[in-house]
Amino acid sequence: MVNSFIVLREIIENLFSNKHQLHITQQQVKKLTNFELTSADWHVLLVLFSILKPFYLVTTAMSGRQYPSIGLAYYLLARLRNFLQQHNKKESLLEKRLKQLLLKKFLNYFDDENEQMELLM
Incomplete structure (x- = not known):
């Protein structure tokens, strides 16, 4: 779903920028305005996409x-763990925090419970 928003970003932004030219009621324009995505919202979507991909x-x-x-x-899970542990200087605080939270859950399931990893070996 996040991917769909990113792929359709231009269309979505065009819809919001031309909302007053649409043949809809003022109440519908107001509702549409409430759903409008800010540049910060787009940034969050891009970060989510890069972290979840x-x-x-x-x-x-x-x-x-x-x-x-x-x-x-086993190989893919090791790569995933490595991805979550790597921090680039260019990463935003949001990216770093999301990776930290996901790594904590990842380790909970795959390091704290060695049984899970032993099943893969």
Whole structure:
């Protein structure tokens, strides 16, 4: 869904910028204004997309139906952990904080419970 917003950003922004030219009531224009995305909102969506994309890719790879995927699981989870632990100087505070929170949950499921990782080996 986040990807859809980013792909359709130009159309969405065009809709909001031309809301007064649409053949809708003033009440509908007001409602539409309430849903308008600010530049800060777009920034959050872009950050979410960049943080969640590796999770999407790992999930897609691990759910393969045409090939055995259990061998990939350990490698992909290690890559995901590495992604969450890396911090770039250019990352915003929001990006760093999201990574920290996701890493905490990740470690809760895959480090604190060694049983999960042992099943993959």
